[in-house]
Amino acid sequence: MSRRKQPALPVPTTDEAAIALISEYIDVERRLRLAAEAADEMIAGVKEGLDEIKAEARPEQEQRFAAIKSWWEAGAAQRWAGKKRSADVAGAKIGTRLSNASVRMPKGIKIDAIVEWLRGHSWTGASRFVRAKYELNKDALIAAWPDEADTRKLFEDKGVKVSQADQFFIDVTPADTKEEARTDG
Template identity: 65%
Template sequence: MSRRKQAALAVPATDEGAIALIATYGEVERTIRISAEEADRIAAEAKAVHDALVAECAPLQRERFAALKSWWEAGGAARMAGKKRSAELAGAKIGTRLGNKSVRLPRGTKVEAIVEYLRSLRWIGSSRFVRTKYTLDKDAIIAAWPDEADTRKVFEDQGVTVAQDDEFFIDVGPAEAAIAANKAD
């Protein structure tokens, strides 16, 4: 599949044209930011309404859930579901189901103790249950790069380099600053 060519850009031919394009870019960028701030404000209001509803309803819902669980365990299951694990009642499915499997350790036992126990065994299969994770610490490489020539050589032998690219930016600043700048012009 061939690469598509990008349409020719309308690059400003004069400094005045570039300044006008920057002004247009900044105006549109600030409009987008204002719109994003408004969307965030509306979302925050909606979340606040939702959180208030949850805070109001949650205690009663927990009580209802506990009451229905007790009813189900006390005989509701036998009467409503028979030999099944759940039943459809009042537009809801109620019942019991298996949760996710989990590994449970004896009370007071730490994971590290089990790992050490497995590592001490001569059992060849123990390595399947102990995970060792190796990752490249890129931050350490970046920190060591300018000062440690021998370390740098080790990585350069493998084609690894540390690069820092220039990136183009346009910082339009907050909308209030642009309004003040336009009034000064």
């Protein structure tokens, strides 16, 4: 299977042509930014409207939920679900379910104190409940790479490298005015 090649790009051959292409690129980038800003403003407006609708409906919904829960606990669970934990009622599944399990500490006791207590405990099963997390500190390795030849050699012997490449970029500065951003160059 042969490799597909990209079609040849029309590369500018003069500085004037390059400047014209850059100007065109900048114009499109600025228009895209304006469109993105307008979209963000519209989305923010829609979300704000949705938040208002939710805030308005929330108190009544909380009352409805509490009333339905009381009805369910007062005997509807037996009538509708029998030995099951839930039932389909009026287009909704209603019932009880277990929440996710969580570990709770007594008031005033910090988790670090429990960890230290377990680490110092002579019980052989205590180690199951304490874990240590070891990971490579990549930031420290990147910082040490250029200056510490011994460290670099040690990691290179294991095949570890720090790589960094030049990347071409175009940073389009914001237009001075919105009118300038809308011009065709």
